[in-house]
Amino acid sequence: MERLTRTRNTSSFEFTPTVDMQSALAMEMLDAVSFDVGYDNLLTEILSSYFIGVYTLCRILHKPKISTNPSMNIQTDRPFVVVNYDSSTLSIPMLRAIELGCTVFVVDEDATQIFLDTYIQTHDETIFRRPEKYFLLTIQSTGTVATSHLQMIKHHPTLQEIANLLIAVSNGTSIELLTHHYVGCLPGSTDLLHLDTYQPENRTFLHGNDLFPNKLDDLMGKPMRVATFHLLPWAMMRQTDDGIVRYLNQSYTIDGLDGYILIQFCLWYNCTWELTVDQKNQYGVVFANRTGNGMIGALVERKVDFAIGAVGGWYQLYQYFSFSNPIMWIGVTCLTPRPKLIASWKIIFLMFTKPVWLVLGLTFILLALFEYFLPVQTVILRKKSLSRSFLNLFGAFLLLPSDLRQGRAPEIIFSVSLLIFTFLVGYVYIGKIHSVLAVPVFEPPISSIYDLAMSNKYWNAPHEAWMYALIGSENPYIQKILSKFRATPIEALESIANIGEQAMVLAVLNYGHYMVGTWFTAENIENYRLMSENVYFEYDTAYTSKTWPMMDKFNYIAGLIRDACLYQYVELVDVYRYMNYRVQVSIEHSRDKPHNVLKPFGVDSIEGGLLLLGFGYLTAAAALVYELVSRDLKRKKIARRVAAKWKMLAHKRKNHN
Missing domain, CATH: 3.40.50.2300 (Response regulator)
Structure with missing residues (x-):
C-alpha cells in the first residue's frame, strides 16, 4: 500500500x-x-x-x-x-x-x-x-x-x-x-x-511493516450485499452450480449489462454477493423517515451495501447515497402510436389551413353580396334574388360556367377579377389534391418532445423512476408531458400495447439496442413508431451507502470494462439471448417511410364527394318535405276558410228566405 x-x-x-x-x-x-x-x-x-x-x-x-x-x-x-x-x-x-x-x-x-x-x-x-x-x-x-x-x-x-x-x-x-x-x-x-x-x-x-495493508484487492470470499431486480437487459438472474451470487440459499449468476459488472467485480476482487430482490416494487421509493421499499429502499435501510440496475444519477436520491462514476449512456424516449391513414373525406379539407378556408369563405360571401348590390342598367337583372347571386358565385369558385356581369366597365372589372381569383385558387387546390391523393396520406408522426406534448397522449412506464430526471424542469413542454405520465402496473402494459393508442417509454442502449419490456410482441410492436428525439438521457450508475469502502474499487473495474468496450459485446449477446430480436428490428425500422406506390382511385377516394352529395340530397329532400307539408297545410287552411265562408253565406241565405 x-x-x-x-x-x-x-x-x-x-x-x-x-x-x-x-x-x-x-x-x-x-x-x-x-x-x-x-x-x-x-x-x-x-x-x-x-x-x-x-x-x-x-x-x-x-x-x-x-x-x-x-x-x-x-x-x-x-x-x-x-x-x-x-x-x-x-x-x-x-x-x-x-x-x-x-x-x-x-x-x-x-x-x-x-x-x-x-x-x-x-x-x-x-x-x-x-x-x-x-x-x-x-x-x-x-x-x-x-x-x-x-x-x-x-x-x-x-x-x-x-x-x-x-x-x-x-x-x-x-x-x-x-x-x-x-x-x-x-x-x-x-x-x-x-x-x-x-x-x-x-x-x-520493531518490524517496519505497513500499518495500513491493502485488504481490498483480495477479499477472500467476503460476502457483499447487493440489491437489484430482474430487468432486461440489465440484470437477469440464472441459477447455476458454481455461481458467486447467493439468493434464497441457492447459487446464482447474473447476466446482463449490470450483472456482468457484478460478476467481474467479485471475480477480480475474490468476493461473493448476497442478493436481495424485490421484484414487485422494482426500483422502490424512499420515505422521509429513511425507510423504503424496492431496490433503493433496501439500500437506505442498510439491508444491502450496494444497489444497481439501470439507475441514473437522480438528484432526489443523492442525499441518501453515494453514486458511482458513470458506467454507460442511456437515452430515454418513447414508442408512439404509428401514424394512421387519413380518411379520404378529410383530405378534401386538409388542402388548405383553417385561416385559408376562413378567408375564402369571407371572400365568397362578400363577393356574392357585392354582386347582388352592384347597380344594374335594366330592371330585369335587378330582380335576381340573393340566392341566385350566391349560386352564381359558387359556380365561379368551382370553375363552372357562370352568368357574370359584363355590361358596364365596373361589372367587367369585377368579373375579370373574379375569374382570375377563382382560376388561381381553384387550380392550386386541384393540383394539390391530385398530387396528394396519388399516394397514401398519413397523419403527422410524433417525433419530438413538442409533438408528444401537443398530442396530449399519455405515456406509460412500469415505474415512476422513469420520470425522475425530468422533475424540476422549467421547459413548458416537459412540464406538459410530465402531467401525462403514468406509472402503469406491468400486468396492464400488454393490453395498452395491444391497443396502440398511448405512448410507451423506451430506453436506447449505448450501442444501439433497445431496452423494451416483454409486453411488446412481434405483433403489437407494429402499432408503434420510435420518436426521433430523446425525451432525456442519463448515465447508468450504481448506488452505495456512504460508508462502503469498495466504491473506488468498483469504479476502477467498471472503468476498465468500459474502456475495453466489453459492454458492446455484452449488450449484443444479452439482447440476442434474452430479448425478442424481431421486436428490436421492428423498432429500428419503425421510422422507415412506406413505399410510395401509386394508389388507384376507389370508392374511398370519392368518399368526401359522396358525403357532400348525400348531405346535399338529404337537405334538399328535407326542404322538399317541408315545402309539401307547408303547401298541404296552406291548402287545408284555405279550404277551411272557403268552407267557413260558404257555410256563412248559406246560413245568411237561409235566414233571408
Missing part, C-alpha cells in the same frame, strides 16, 4: 492552523494522565508518514470537561479538527467535522464506543463523501480493561464498514499495533491481527 493517500489541495481549506495552534487545541482537549509522550511520537510519526496529502485530520475525544493541563502534542501541519463528544451533542460535532473533509480519524479510548455507535448514522446525514477513510484507535489502558475494550471493538457491527483500521494498545513498555482481518466471512473477518510494535524509547518500529 502506498503511504500517501489521494490528496486534495489544502490551500482551499479556509482554516489552516500552525503547528503551535494545533497543539494548543489538542492540549486543551486531553488530560495529561491519558497520554504519554510515546503516544504523541507514535501518532506524529504515523500522520507525517501516511497522511501527508490528506485534506483534514480529525481528533475524536470524549471528555466531560476541557482539561486545563493537556499533554498531547501531535506535530503535523495538516488541517486539524478536534471533536469532543458529550452527552448533549452526540453526533453533531462529528457531522460538522466530516463536512470539513475529515478522512482520517484519530479516536481516543474514551470516545471509541460512542464514535462507533454514531459512525453510520452520522455519515448518512453528511453531504461530503469519500469511501477511503482511515481510523486510528488509541487504547491507553492495560490489562483486563484493554482486553474488554478490544472485544467491544471486535464485535461492533460498524467494523464491517471500516477497512483501514489501526489500533494502538499499550503493553506498559511498548505500543502494540493491531488491525482487524476485514476480509473473509464472519466471525473471522473481525479477528484482530498484530501488525507491528512501536518502541517509544528509540521511536522505532
Whole structure:
C-alpha cells in the first residue's frame, strides 16, 4: 500500500492552523494522565508518514470537561479538527467535522464506543463523501480493561464498514499495533491481527511493516450485499452450480449489462454477493423517515451495501447515497402510436389551413353580396334574388360556367377579377389534391418532445423512476408531458400495447439496442413508431451507502470494462439471448417511410364527394318535405276558410228566405 493517500489541495481549506495552534487545541482537549509522550511520537510519526496529502485530520475525544493541563502534542501541519463528544451533542460535532473533509480519524479510548455507535448514522446525514477513510484507535489502558475494550471493538457491527483500521494498545513498555482481518466471512473477518510494535524509547518500529495493508484487492470470499431486480437487459438472474451470487440459499449468476459488472467485480476482487430482490416494487421509493421499499429502499435501510440496475444519477436520491462514476449512456424516449391513414373525406379539407378556408369563405360571401348590390342598367337583372347571386358565385369558385356581369366597365372589372381569383385558387387546390391523393396520406408522426406534448397522449412506464430526471424542469413542454405520465402496473402494459393508442417509454442502449419490456410482441410492436428525439438521457450508475469502502474499487473495474468496450459485446449477446430480436428490428425500422406506390382511385377516394352529395340530397329532400307539408297545410287552411265562408253565406241565405 502506498503511504500517501489521494490528496486534495489544502490551500482551499479556509482554516489552516500552525503547528503551535494545533497543539494548543489538542492540549486543551486531553488530560495529561491519558497520554504519554510515546503516544504523541507514535501518532506524529504515523500522520507525517501516511497522511501527508490528506485534506483534514480529525481528533475524536470524549471528555466531560476541557482539561486545563493537556499533554498531547501531535506535530503535523495538516488541517486539524478536534471533536469532543458529550452527552448533549452526540453526533453533531462529528457531522460538522466530516463536512470539513475529515478522512482520517484519530479516536481516543474514551470516545471509541460512542464514535462507533454514531459512525453510520452520522455519515448518512453528511453531504461530503469519500469511501477511503482511515481510523486510528488509541487504547491507553492495560490489562483486563484493554482486553474488554478490544472485544467491544471486535464485535461492533460498524467494523464491517471500516477497512483501514489501526489500533494502538499499550503493553506498559511498548505500543502494540493491531488491525482487524476485514476480509473473509464472519466471525473471522473481525479477528484482530498484530501488525507491528512501536518502541517509544528509540521511536522505532520493531518490524517496519505497513500499518495500513491493502485488504481490498483480495477479499477472500467476503460476502457483499447487493440489491437489484430482474430487468432486461440489465440484470437477469440464472441459477447455476458454481455461481458467486447467493439468493434464497441457492447459487446464482447474473447476466446482463449490470450483472456482468457484478460478476467481474467479485471475480477480480475474490468476493461473493448476497442478493436481495424485490421484484414487485422494482426500483422502490424512499420515505422521509429513511425507510423504503424496492431496490433503493433496501439500500437506505442498510439491508444491502450496494444497489444497481439501470439507475441514473437522480438528484432526489443523492442525499441518501453515494453514486458511482458513470458506467454507460442511456437515452430515454418513447414508442408512439404509428401514424394512421387519413380518411379520404378529410383530405378534401386538409388542402388548405383553417385561416385559408376562413378567408375564402369571407371572400365568397362578400363577393356574392357585392354582386347582388352592384347597380344594374335594366330592371330585369335587378330582380335576381340573393340566392341566385350566391349560386352564381359558387359556380365561379368551382370553375363552372357562370352568368357574370359584363355590361358596364365596373361589372367587367369585377368579373375579370373574379375569374382570375377563382382560376388561381381553384387550380392550386386541384393540383394539390391530385398530387396528394396519388399516394397514401398519413397523419403527422410524433417525433419530438413538442409533438408528444401537443398530442396530449399519455405515456406509460412500469415505474415512476422513469420520470425522475425530468422533475424540476422549467421547459413548458416537459412540464406538459410530465402531467401525462403514468406509472402503469406491468400486468396492464400488454393490453395498452395491444391497443396502440398511448405512448410507451423506451430506453436506447449505448450501442444501439433497445431496452423494451416483454409486453411488446412481434405483433403489437407494429402499432408503434420510435420518436426521433430523446425525451432525456442519463448515465447508468450504481448506488452505495456512504460508508462502503469498495466504491473506488468498483469504479476502477467498471472503468476498465468500459474502456475495453466489453459492454458492446455484452449488450449484443444479452439482447440476442434474452430479448425478442424481431421486436428490436421492428423498432429500428419503425421510422422507415412506406413505399410510395401509386394508389388507384376507389370508392374511398370519392368518399368526401359522396358525403357532400348525400348531405346535399338529404337537405334538399328535407326542404322538399317541408315545402309539401307547408303547401298541404296552406291548402287545408284555405279550404277551411272557403268552407267557413260558404257555410256563412248559406246560413245568411237561409235566414233571408
